[in-house]
Amino acid sequence: MGRDQRKVVRELVAAHGQTYADEAGIRLKDTPQPLYRLLVLAHLLSARISGSIAVAAARALGEAGLRDPRRMADADWQERVDALGRGGYRRYDERTATQLGEEAELLSDRWGGDLRRLREEAGGEVPEVRRLLQEFNGVGPTGADIFLREAQLVWPEAAPFVDRKALQGAERLGLPKDPDRLLGLAGKTEPAVLAAALVRAAVDKKVREDTLARAN
Incomplete structure (x- = not known):
């Protein structure tokens, strides 16, 4: 039986859902x-x-x-x-x-x-x-x-914006590469926060391993 994709997204956002702007102060x-x-x-x-x-x-x-x-x-x-x-x-x-x-x-x-x-x-x-x-x-x-x-986050007309790097992160976590489906799995999570978390998963193997371990 496959992983609960909604849970994977929830755990990803909970542990790694920080925008890069926020990280940069x-x-x-x-x-x-x-x-x-x-x-x-x-x-x-x-x-x-x-x-x-x-x-x-x-x-x-x-x-x-x-x-x-x-x-x-x-x-x-x-x-x-x-x-x-x-x-x-x-x-x-x-x-x-x-x-x-x-x-x-x-x-x-x-x-x-x-x-x-x-x-x-x-x-x-x-x-x-x-x-x-x-x-x-x-x-x-x-x-x-x-x-x-x-x-x-501050220019609403740009939302939802899920770029290629974020979709790469979704794929590496076994999540759908369709932005609308990802947003549906994320519920009320801000698209910018979801996208940042997915990018972190794309570029960092430890983020992927941690997320999947939490979702098991």
């Missing part, structure tokens, strides 16, 4: 600074580096005061490199430091430092938001998906 609100910090986090998470290092680097940037696009753009390149290094983000630190400066300048120049204006330019249409996000150097399709996956 970002109190997500529909206001400029938290949204910008989420953009930076999505940028960092989209590189081929562990999620824990990306989160630590986002925290380090915040602790260095680089919490808004103007401060990021005005910071010395070495200041950005050093902050990334303190977070352990060393493999891509120099390139990423440059990209973060360019990203902040584009956001400031085109959208007044406010991602809500990007959202307005897109008319609230998620595919267009996703396209515009990719105009930031270093934010490709994966980074745009990460941003939307987390931003759906």
